[in-house]
Each structure stands twice: as C-alpha cells, then as structure tokens.
Amino acid sequence: MDINVAQLFQTINLNVIMPEVILSVLGMALLLVNVFVPSKSKGYLAWLSLIGIIGAGFVAVTGWGTTVSSFNDSVVQDNFAIFFKMIFLLAAGLAVLISDQYMSREDCNHGELYPIILFTTVGMMLMAAATDLMTIFLGLELMSISLYVLAGFNRDSIKSNEAGMKYFLLGAFSTGFLLYGMALIYGVTGTTRIAKIASLVVQVGGAGNTMLLIGMFLMLTGFLFKIAAAPFHMWTPDVYEGAPTPMTAFMSAGPKAAGFATMLRLLLVVFPAMKAEWSDLLWILAVLTMTVGNFTALRQDNIKRMLAYSSIAHAGYCLVGFASGTATGTSGILFYMLSYTFMNIGAFAVIVLIGKKGEPNGTVMDYAGLGHKRPLLALAMTVFMFSLAGMPPTAGFIGKFYLFSGAVEAGYIWLAIIGVLNSAASVYYYLRVIVFMYFKPGEEEFDWFTISAPVALALVVSAAGSLIPGVIPSLLLQFAQQAVKLI
Amino acid sequence: MDNLNNYLIVSAVLFSIGTIGVLTRKNAIVMFMCIELMLNAVNLTFVAFSRHLGNLDGQIFVFFIMTVAAAEAAVGLAMFIAFFNNRESIDIDDANLMKW
C-alpha cells in the first residue's frame, strides 16, 4: 500500500470544519465542566454554549463567498453549507436559550443537555457541508442519535420516554433504508464522493439503471423520514408532543433543515439527470404532506401536537420548492427554513413559558385570556402564528411566496394552487390560538411564570426574525440565492 | 466464487426480513434487532460491492456503520430501559399515551 503522507496532510483544511470543531470541543469541554463543577443551576452551561454557538457562527460566515473542499473532497465549505449552518446555529442558540427555564421546572436539569445540543448541531452542520455519502451518513447519525436522547431527555416522564423510543425505532428504521440506498448507489458508481457519483450517474444511464433508481429512492425515503414528509410522518406528532418542549422546538427546526440541506445537495448535485423521476414523486409527496399535515392539525387541541402536524405541513411547503427544482424554489427552501426556525422556535418558547410542571402540554384552550393578562407575550405568539400561517408582512409569507413562485415558474401551477389552499386551511388552526388568546375569556391569571432573561432574549430574537425579513427580505433572499447557486 | 449477485440476493433477503420484522413485531427490542439485521444486510451489500469493485470505500463505510450502530444501540437500549422503568413493559403497543 502506498500512502503519501504529505498528500494526506494536503487534503486537510481545518478551516472548512472550524465551526464544527469549535462546537465539538466546546461540547466536550462542557461535558467535563458539568461533572467537575457540580452546581445545581445549569444556566451557566447555557450561556457558555451560546457563546460558542455565536463564535462558531462568526467563524462560519467568514467563509462566505468561497468554496473550499477539504478532507479529500468529503466536506466542503460553500455558501450553501454556510447558509444552512447559520440556520442550525440559530436553532441551537434559540433552543439553548429556552431550555434552562423549562428543564429547571421539569426537574430534569441535567447538564448533558447542552453538550448534546451542540453535538446535534455539529451533526447537522456536517450534513449540510458533506460531499461524501459517508460524511452525510455520519452527520446524519450524529444528529439523529443526539436527537433520540434529546427526545427522551426527561426520563421520568412517560411521554418523553415514549417519544424517545418511537423516534429512535423509526429513526433507526429509516437509517436502514437510507444506508441501503447508499450501498446500491455505491455499488453502481463505485465511489462515495458525490461529485464523482454525479458524473457517473449519467454514464451508467441515469434513470435507466434500475439499481441506481432504487438506490436513489431508498435514500430519499430515509431523508423523507427525517423531514417528516407524509407518508413517513407517523412519528412526528408523538415525538413532538412527548419530547421536552425546547427540544421539540429544536427538532422541528434544525434537523428538518438539515434533512432538506442534504436532500437538496443530493438531488440537485447528484441526480439532476433523474429529475423527471424524483420531481414527480416529490410533487405527489408535497401535496400529500401539506394536506395531511394541515388537515390533521385542524383537529388538534394539544398545541404541541398541533404544531407537530403544522411542521409536517411546512415540510410539505418546502417539498413544493423541491418539486419545482428551480433556483427560486430551492432558494425559497433556504429562506423558508430560516424563517421557520425563527417563528417555530418562537412559538415553542411561548409554550415553554405557559406550561406548568408536569403538564407542559397545554391545550389551545389553556391560552384563553393570555392576550389580556400577558399582552406582550400574546403579541409575540400572534406574530409567530401569523408568520406560520404565511400572512404578510411576515417572513413566513415571503418564504411561501418564493416556494410557490418556484412551482409556478416551473409550471406546476396546480401544485402552487394546492399549496395556497392548504395555506389557507392552515390559517384556521393558527388563528385558533389567537382566537383563544384574545377573543375568549379565560380564568387563568397567567401569573405562575416569570419570563427569564434567556427566554425573553429568545422571544425577541424570534419575533424580530419573523417580522424583519418579512418587510426587508432582500438581503436574506440574495444570500439564499447565492447559496443555491453553487449547487 | 466471486459472484456478486449471490451476496446481493442474500443481503436483500436479510434486509427484507429485517424490514418485515420491524413492521410486524411488537417487542421494541425485537424490532431493534430487526433494524440491526437491516443494517447488517447493508453492511453485507457494501462489503460485497467493495470486494467486487476492488474499492475500499465500501468497507470503510461498513466500519462507520458498525460504529454508529453501536452508538445507536447504546442510546436505544437506554431508552428502552427508561421506558421499561416507567411502564413495566417493552411492548410498543404500550407506548400509547399519545394518540391523535
């Protein structure tokens, strides 16, 4: 075996994965800090994580505009990866901010939470940056395994246990499909580097190659599980309901975006030659996902469950952007995931506050009167709901606009129409929260909680993030455009 | 001797057995074992391809899959234990607190 060591060193450019390195090191450090510095309050871990996350963010953005490969082309730093990394860091940062209050209340304030969040983030970031099936898989699993833990984090709560278990079983199941797909693709092309696969896909006959086709669909199945697209969405409501609320928030934003990031890279870089095959499938799945998500959400009383179904619907909207396959649609996905992170985590932050110990899964009815007793909080929730519903002038609207525009641009008018009709249906259940907050009298005084500084910060950031891009979206949209240009 | 198809057929059969097992069994641990079976079927596929193509990437992939499967097992079984602690059962039909 001939190994050129000098060459090995040349393939490594640590800058490419610097944000990941920062977070990993920080995660490990916090793990140790947590056991060496016994302290009842774990808030300092949250702040330390936040500093690390912000630091990683700064490091990540410095690479904007450049495309650098590293580790023998298995990781890349390009605008696409950086944009998604920002989404993940944002989700992680917001999740970290809203965790402490919740976890203290629920008596499951284990310091391990923060390192695990950081590791999850590293996994997601690797997914976005990966240009090798192996790296994709590793990122995905680093993310997934950490998420299983996060879902079942409240180990004394049966619901949390159930959530963790279900998520784990179905997640691992989906990994099986994903891997089988990867194996078949590897078998056909003989490589795991996606750039090479991309050039070989055409050579081996694209869709004409059955094994490749099966491989692609199996792999797609794995990712559709992760992004909770119908009909692979069964786990979502249970997991989202059972998991600790801040983790639900995190799960619904970050990993979903990560799934989309990888899907985008795979489908647009590796399988553009087979677009005819996958875009039809995604068309149908988009419709199915939106419809199932929205119409099931209509019947939910439990607000976490409602948001879970709504997140399925949102995955459906993003799939619309996929099906179109145009730059408008795909950049729409990026923008949408970013705004979705803001608005969804914001909404969950409110849920975190309203919940009481032991019964954190309030129903929509529990929000009756919030608008009068806690007007600012209710206002924030209103902003999030309108943004989720896609009302102007919120970020949610601009995101949907671009997604559906992509569909129209690509000629999928009916898809866009089904999309907007779904969007209209979704308004009903988002409004329902507002209805209860403002229009229904409530007996509750909403005096059992105080808004701690981190949660307040998270709320402000989320609200700003849901509103400002709705009014002046240009800059972010341009970033998203630049990001998808490279893939 | 080095007939790729034989390996692929075996691994496909294993994968299917695993899949069917996950879908039909109720015991969480048995389900998890079926998932492991699926993963190992994938490993077999990778190794067969790797051998066939004379390319080591597949075998390296298998390394990672095994590692990840171990980590997954650690987390998963811990989860099952936590569940068992609360419900005295490991049957997924008992994971029924949340229904739409």
Added chain:
Amino acid sequence: MGIEILGLPLYYYIAMVAKVLIAFVFVLLTVAYATYAERKIIGWMQVRIGPNRTGPMGLLQPIADGLKLFFKEEIIPAEANKFAFLLAPLVALIPAFITFAVIPFGDTIKIFGYDVPLQIVGYYDAGVGKVVDMNVGVLYVLAMSSLGVYGIVLAGWASNSKYSLIGGLRSSAQMISYELAAGLAIIPVFMLVESLSLQEIIKAQAGMKWFIWNSPMTFVAGMIFYVATLAEVNRTPFDLPEAETELVSGFCTEYSSMKYAMFFMAEYANMVTVSAVMVTLFLGGWDGPFVSAIPWLSPLYFIAKVYFLMFLAMWIRATLPRYRYDQLMHLGWKVMLPTTLALIVVTAVAGHFGFYTFSGLFGN
C-alpha cells in the same frame, strides 16, 4: 501438482484433516490433564498429594471423572428454557476449540516432501511461494473469544435460578470488561509488526526477539494481556463467577452431567487457547533456539511455552486470594483500560521518535 479439488491440491486436504484432528485431540487431552495437573500441582504446593488412586499417580483420574459425568443423571430444571439451556454449553465449548484454528503451533515442516505449516488455517501456497494464513488472525481470535460470553449469559438466564443469573451476569460483565483491556493491550504488538497475521507476528519475533522482553511497551502490554486473559477465562484471582461462598457455582449451578462437564472443559480449553495466544503474541510462538535448524523442535517449544503459562496460572491460583467484585471492576475499568490506552499513545509517540524496541531492531 497431482489432483486438485476446488483449486487446491489433494495433500492440502489430507494435511488439513490431520492438523484439525491433531489439534483437537491435543486440546482435549491438555484439557483433561490440565485438571489433573492443577489438582496435583496445587496439592503439592499446599503439601498435599492430590489425586493418586486412579491409575499410577492418579493419572487416570481425568478419565474417571469424565466417565463419571457421562453416566450422571441429566437434570433440566423446571421452568428452564430448554433450548437455551441445552445450547449454552455448546456455545461455550465450541468457540474455545475453534479459536485454535488460527494459532501456529509450529514452523513449516516438510512431511513426505510437502511443506506443511503447523497452523490449521495456514497452507503453503506454491504459487506465491510462502505460507498463506488468515490475514486477520488476531481479529478471529478476539471474535471467537467474545462468543464464549454468549454461552455463559445463556446458561445463566436459561436456568431460571437466581444464582445462575447473577453468576452469569457477573461473569459476562467480567469477561467483557477484561476483553477490552486484552484487546487494547495487544495493539502495541501490531504497531510493531504491522500485521494482524499470526504468522507475521511470530516471524517478527524470530531469533528470540520475543516481545515480552524486546520492548518495554510490549512488556507492559504482555503483562496486562496475561492478567486480563486470566480474568477473561475466570481464573483465580478473578474466579468470581464460581465463588462458591457467594454464588454456589455461578452460571452453571443448575447444570449436571455432561453439560456441566462441557462448561468445565470450555474453561480449560479457553485457558489453553489464551495461553497459546499469549505465547504467539508475546513469547515468540514456536520460536526458540535451533528452530531454524530443526523445525521439528518448534511444536515442542510451543507446547512447552503453553504448558508453562498454564502452570503459571495454576501457581497463581494456589497463591492469590480472590478479588472482590468491585475491586475486579475497578481494576479492569479504572486501571487497565487507561493504562492500555496510555500504552498505545506512548508506543505511538516513542515509535515516532524511533524508539520501538530495546534492540532497535525495528528502529528506523
């Protein structure tokens, strides 16, 4: 080259069958007489006589024991899981035997003009002109020795007895703990040899450059490995699974008749195997003075070394008291594991600066 079957010459098959049978019988006999030897040696050490009634000096004692167990009543407890109960002894025994397949118990010798390496899996490939053996021999050894744990867990669980269960769990926990240390302890050897083939490892030690004294790192590694293997096969001072005072007879409390005998055999067979592995990895295998001149000496050296190690184990049994369980785990996880990890790092760093062995044989 005469008749070929499936691409291999006929003599290969004959040699294979012969080697398998020889090795099997050798292990079986060693196991049988190891029991006798143990009783005798410990007896002497404790100024007793040991078995002396059956045959001259009690030499027929093992056979008598075996025959007795053959005729004993077979009891399967009610409530036991019958299938697992029956399977367990087999699962314990078979890996102990088949581990031997990769261990070279002698140099390549000429028999009737044919080159026959004294290693079950090894054969002389005329095309390549050298001995071919399993290139991942060490992994095979580790894999097989891990399998033994299943037998014990199964036995403990299937018996439906509390002593069996706890005993089974304890011994499996103990075995895997020390397997870890053992598995890590041999890494420095590979770092020096750059191969997992046992033939290569022995070749690297040729000329009395045994790892046990050739390099400080491998010396420490060898010590750790030996202690860890003692624990892995549940030998004193780590024979907790059979701590009569605590757990009656551990996982095999409910076993009787030949099935009990099989656990017993498995334990001694394991002892033979790990001794053989130890010999191969650290004591130069069949290497010894004049081997290159007289290849027939090699199996004798090998057997001598194995028997020496077994004697050592018996000596230790006669000498040392038993560990407490928490001490046992403490030793395994908090001492041996970090030590082996540190050892690997030290070996790597030292190796990087050229300090591989005392003699500088492998130095660059």
Added chain:
Amino acid sequence: MLGTYLPIMLLILVSLAFGLGSVVFSSLIGQKKFSKVKMAPYECGCEPIGTARERFPIKFYLIAMLFILFDIEAVFLYPWAILYKKLGVFGLVEMGLFVVILFVGYIYVWKKGALEWE
C-alpha cells in the same frame, strides 16, 4: 479464501460433533428419575421464590454499553496500528485526536460514577 476458511469449518464440525455427541450420549445412558424437588432450581434448600428472570442491576447494562463503545473504538485502532508507521505524523495526530476524544468520554463516564460498582 477457501484455503483459509475450510479448516475452520471442519474444526467447527468436529467440535460440534464432539459436543453434541457427548450431550446426547450422556443423556441416553444417564439415569432419569425426576422429582419435583430435584427439578426445582437451587436456592440453598429453601423453596424458590418467584421467577429468577426478573430485573437485575442497571450496572450490568452500563458495563455492556461501555464495552460496546470502547470495543468499537478498538476497531478503529486496529487498522491504524497496522499502518501506523506508514501514516507517520499524520496518523499520529489523527489517532491522538481520536484517543483524546475517547478519553474525554472516559473521564466523563468515570466522573459520572458509571464505573463505580457499589
């Protein structure tokens, strides 16, 4: 391939034959006089209470998990060990990082008390 693995197959067959043979043979020639007491699991002569297959300390699970994790780590060390000279500084750095990460986990586990038996 065949040359390497056929003997193992043979050895397995021989050991299996020996094991099965002795079990079957002994159960054929051994006497069989069952009684309820004899069939009961041994519990120091007392009446056995309940089933033995109940819950056992979580410690054993922990040990098993730790074993799997560290064993898998050994899987990565083996190939590295074989190539370690060829990989030179590169391998040293890489594996150094690997071991450091491993050590962090180890220290965490230690401090968390997972290695304490009592």
Added chain:
Amino acid sequence: MSNILSVMTFLPIVGVLLLLFIPKGSNGALRSVALVTTVVTFIASLPILTGYQTNAEYQFVENVPWIAAGPFAMRYNIGIDGISLWLVILTTFIMPIAVLSTWTAVEDKVKEYMICLLILETAMLGAFISLDLFLFYIFWELMLIPMYFMIGIWGGKNRLYATVKFFIYTLVGSLLMLVALIYLYFLGTKTGITDFSLVHFFDLKIAPATQTWLFAAFALAFAVKVPMFPLHTWLPDAHTEAPTAGSVILAAIMLKMGTYGFIRFAMPLFPEATHQFTPLIATLAVIGIIYAALVAMVQEDVKKLVAYSSVAHLGFVMLGLFALNEQGVTGALLQNLNHGISTGALFLIVGFIYERRHTRLITDFGGLSKQMPIFAVIFMIVTLSSVALPGTNGFVGEFLILVGGFESSLRWWTIVASSGVIFAAVYMLWMFQRVMFGELDNPKNQALLDLNAREIAIMVPLLVMIFVLGVYPNPFIEKMTPSIKKVIAHTRIEPVTTAKVAVPAVAPAAEVAPADHAAPVHPVTEPAAEKPAAH
C-alpha cells in the same frame, strides 16, 4: 413634498408608535392621540388633492427598489391617479370619524383598539396607492389582520364566527390571486418584465385561455371583498358583529378594495377575459342587487339590513364597472364614494342608537323621531342618500351606472337591476319608518337622549359630503375622467359610440334626472304612506 404619499400612508404608524408609549389606563390620551393622528393624516392627504393634476398619469410617484432576489424584483412603487385619488381621500376622511365614532363605545383595551385602527389605515392607504402588484398584495393582506382583531376583540356576541369567516373567506380568495400574480409575473419575465410594477403588465399579450384563469383568480379575490353575490355571506356577519368603527371602515373603505381591485387590476390586465366574464359578473351583480334587497327587507336587525344594502349597492358598482364605458365606470367609482359616505353614515347612526339601547332590533324601536329630533333629521338625510334621492350623492352615481349600463351590452341586466333601486327605497324607508315613526311605545326608548355634540360633529362632514356630491359632483368626476379613459383604453374596449354624452353634461343631468328617472322618487312617499296604515 415629493414623498407626500409615503408620509401620509405611514403617519398612522407614527401614531402607533406614540400610542405604545402611553400607559394603558389613560384612555383619554390614547383616544386623543389616535384622533390627532388620523386628523393629521387627513390634512396630510389634502395636498394630494390640491396638487393633483387632472390627467391620466400616475402622480406623486415614488419608485425605489425594495426586494430584489432571484427572478423577482419588487419595488416600493406608489402613486395615485384619478381612480385611487378619491378613495385615498375617502379613507383619510373617514378615519377620524371612525375614531370618534367609538370614542365612548370602546372602553376596554383602548390602546390596542386604536393601534388596530391606525394599522388598518396604513394598510388601506397602502393598498390604494400601490402601483406594484406585490406591494399591493402585501397591503391587501395586511388589512385583514387589524380588522380581524377589531371584530374579534371588540365585536358583538357572535364575533368569533364572524371574524374567522371573514378572515378565511378573504384569505382564500387572495391566496389564489397570489398564485395568479406569480404566474402573471413569470409570463411577463418572458417578455422582459423585470419587476412587479403594474404599468408593465398592461402591455402584456396574454393568451385568452390563460387570461381566463388569471382573471378568475383575481376576480375571486376581489369578488370576495366586494362582496359579489354568492361570496357575500361573510359580510352581514362581519358587519353585525363589528364595532361601529369597524363597520364604518369595512363598509366605507374595505369593500371599495374589491371594486378598486377590479378596475385597477383585474380588468385592464386581462381585457379579453373581462369581456368573457362580463355576462357572468353582471348576472351575479344583478342577482346580488335583487337578492340583497329582498333579504334586507326581512331583516330584524338594523345593522344587518344596512349590511345587505351594502351588498346591493356594490352590485350596482360592479354593474357599472362592467358596463365598460365611461358613464358606467364613472358612475361606479362615484358610487363607490357615495356608498362609503352614506353607508358609513348609516353604520354610525346604527352605532348611536346601539350605544344608547344596546339593541339593534327594529322591533325594539319606534317613534324615536319624537324623542330625538336631530337624530331623526340626520337619519332621514342619510337614508335618502342611500336610496339615491336626487340631490343626494347616491342619485348621481346610480344614475350614471344605469345610463352606462343601458348603453353597453348589459342593457337587459341594467333593466332588471333598476328594479333594485325601487327595492332599496322600500327596505330603507320601511326600516326608517319603523324605527323613527309610529308611537314611542317602548318605555326604554322614552328616556333616550338626542345626539350630543360629538356625534353631531361626526355626522356633519358626512352630511356635507352627501349634498356636495349630490349637487355638484363635477369636480370629483373631472379628476377621475382621464384615468377612467385610460383604464377603458387598457381594457381595449372601443369607446362606446355614445361617448358624446360627455361627462360634464352629467352634472346638469342631476337636475334633469327626476323627470326621466323617477323610480327612486316614488318609494319616498309610498312606504311612508303605507306603513302607518299597517300599524
């Protein structure tokens, strides 16, 4: 000032910011700030009126880049022409009145209420001045939110149902419009259009089949807002449940959005489709006129009655628009204004008595004119304006619409529709008679106070406008005409041959009208004569 439109539009937002700094309890201060803000906005809008050049150009245009990403470029492109001029003025004019109207009625959460009102004003003004389709859409949707809260929080008993219905109805329509908008844009990009500015799209040649769909999508959104006949069901609910100011704004301004949308967007953008849809829309408009009138007749609730009258009135407006000639469109736009003023006034009047009695059932009243003479006079004038008595504003508009209708292809529709004029007189006057005349037999009504100074002050400007528009509509029409001509040209209609009936000639027609258009005159006396007999 070149950015007068922006200043005017966003002044209410400044008011909102001011309101945020005023503590919750101090209702007086909150109300004053809101009132001052709306008044200042009105004053700020006056330079638009005075500076308006009577031509077809967009004026006071501001056009700066806003969003540019991907294939899209949205611009902050605003400006007004004759079509939107009066609607803008109407908006700024009505808003202070709206604020005053609920001066005392809203006691609870005044701050939030005023904030809603002011945001609503910005949204409505923005929608009227947007020359960028995307910008328009944003404002169009933004209007929903404050209105939703106004009805939902400060509305009546059944407010929840009403407000959600209102929201969903409007939203579904507008979302389809959004898709059509996007589609239209991409059609445009093929011919080199680079942003959403409305003017670019007028020259777009769109295949008739495509036009049909696009028009349908646009029309649906606007028809819901108008509201056209089968889509009108949200309106009575929303009106009934809304607080007075909400009803006033809804009727006076928001409904205009629908008709405005038709004339500004749907019709000139898709001329062929407009032709194609004319019979359908005219039919629906006529059905709306008749149906709403019949339903209004049997209403128990005054407010619901007024709401249905709105449906009927807007049916006329639609008919006028789709007559697609100068008279028709001019009439429609004028009627837009008239309806804003008179129906707004009607809702105010309903609000006055509701505030006093907390009921709106016709049967709860009777003989109020004895107790409240000033109120009676005002109510009478407004009612007459609503039934389009010559001399009031309603007459001019309806007359022009009918003239336009007759001269267009919609003659038969117009003939049927003119019966609606009679129906309108019937239900309005009958209602008036039941409420105001007869015996003052309900003891609760005997202690009613007449209008106070504030209420009179609210009504006076409206009454003035009723007469100004009724007697001398020329200045209003003059300013509209060039833009109307331009729109009609855009819809590529050959100007109807009877273009000789020049618009200035219409004003004198107001005086001549009673002779050849006597229909409205009869009901004025008829019900009044009949009802006492029925009692």
